[in-house]
Amino acid sequence: MTTRSMHGISKPKKPFQTNYFLGIAVHRHAGGLFLSQSTYASEILARAGMASCNPSATPVDTKQKLSSSSGNPCEDATLYQSLAGALQYLTFTRPDISYAVQQVCLHMHAPHTEHMLALKRVLRYVRGTLTYGLHLYPSPIAKLVSYTDADWGGCPDTRRSTSGYCVFLGDNLISWSSKRQPTLSRSSAEAEYRGVANVVSESCWLRNLLLELHFPLSQATLVQCDNFSAIYLSGNPVHHQRTNHIEMDIHFVRENVARGQARVIHVPTRHQIADIFTKGLPWVLFDDFHSSLSIISNMSSIGARSAEIYVMQKRQKEKMKMMEEERVRRGDVCAEEKKVATSSVGKTNKVHPACGKQVLPLDS
Structure with a gap:
């Protein structure tokens, strides 16, 4: 190609950037x-x-x-x-x-x-x-972390529960849901476990999507739940007759746990971010969870330094939260809570909002 012909070639343009x-x-x-x-x-x-x-x-x-x-x-x-x-x-x-x-x-x-x-x-x-x-940060994509919660019997018309979850890839929120469950749950543990099954299903889809994009995840998805009975069901291989009606959800979650794709752990209620997707919260809690979801004001107008400080504060908060969860996994949870977790599978001591009576065991 001659020098004259090269003059007619336009210079390569900058990569296309979407602004709207x-x-x-x-x-x-x-x-x-x-x-x-x-x-x-x-x-x-x-x-x-x-x-x-x-x-x-x-x-x-x-x-x-x-x-x-x-x-x-x-x-x-x-x-x-x-x-x-x-x-x-x-x-x-x-x-x-x-x-x-x-x-x-x-x-x-x-x-x-x-x-x-x-x-x-x-x-x-x-x-x-x-x-x-919604703000997205430069962040490693080594693992998925999810939070799930359920508001048992909250619908005044049908007494169905409301499930909510959110999924983080690194430091970024990428998926969330707030939805009324399609069937009635006879206990709080059942409602919570249906929520666990929903977020595990969403996490499996996200893991497959990342695999197709050539970013496979080697670490198990952390599913954070504040209900001990639901956590116990996810890892206990023993079948309980009281859980026949949620058997499909139980086997689905257990299979993913056994394959190393998911791990259900306890999170203190104070740090249960998914609460914002299941119920109305007082302003103090709402503002805290609101910030944890990376929902902030327009940071392009306050400068890069302020953005960096915000990211550092957010990661410090997450680090403190993980340290508290690690203490729970090491066995710092009191023996009484563990006893409740193993003895109340499929049961509840709560009073059902529909009738004001104590709910019977699932096998009754």
């Missing part, structure tokens, strides 16, 4: 990536006529959940359904509102005035956190 994709803004800075839907959230508020409303500290209160017959029928059901559907898409970068949106969407078929008030509270929370989004 399907309503999600991507901001790059020295501390990583910041994903935000602030523009989309502002459009939702304008559609609801709440662009200048007073903000709320949390998206949902800590009171009892709303039933399907709370209040009078909503005057504009179409507006309710439109706003609820729009909020569902907003959860792509705002996992902190997943539980509140899930509760609102349960009543889309026949919304009442109380349901509309709950939806407006979510919007007031969004109004006060418009600049918030």
Whole structure:
């Protein structure tokens, strides 16, 4: 090729960088990536006529959940359904509102005035956190860490439980869910174990996806649960007659534990991040878990140094949490708790919210 012909060849362009994709803004800075839907959230508020409303500290209160017959029928059901559907898409970068949106969407078929008030509270929370989004850090991808929790019998209409989980790849949140369980659980251990099975299934899918992307994981996925009975069931090879009706979930989890792909460990309730996906929390707890999910304000405007400090603080908090979990695994849990874990499989000492009576053992 001659020198003259080479003059006609254009210089290679810089790699393509996405700044806006399907309503999600991507901001790059020295501390990583910041994903935000602030523009989309502002459009939702304008559609609801709440662009200048007073903000709320949390998206949902800590009171009892709303039933399907709370209040009078909503005057504009179409507006309710439109706003609820729009909020569902907003959860792509705002996992902190997943539980509140899930509760609102349960009543889309026949919304009442109380349901509309709950939806407006979510919007007031969004109004006060418009600049918030999901932050992704430069982080090793050596392991998956997940948290799972369940709110037993929380639905006032069906008494079904709500399961919630979140999955971290390194320091980054990559998957989360808040969903009402399809069947009724007769004990808190059963509800918790169904939640464990759900997050193990999600972790298996993520491990296979990483394998296809040529990033196989050699370490087992850590599944952190705050229910001793569910942890005991995941590793105990002895079959219990009381667990026949959740036998498929039990064998699925045990098989993954035996293959070294998952390990179910205990996490103190104070550090159970998945609580934010199953129930309304007071502001102090909500704010703590909110930060643990890497949901923060736009860091591109506060500088790289502030981003680095935030990452260091986050990793220090995770280190302290892992040290506490290690003490539990070494046997620092009191003997009484271990006794309860081995003797209450399939049972519960709680009072069922539907009838106010103590729940019978599963084999009764």
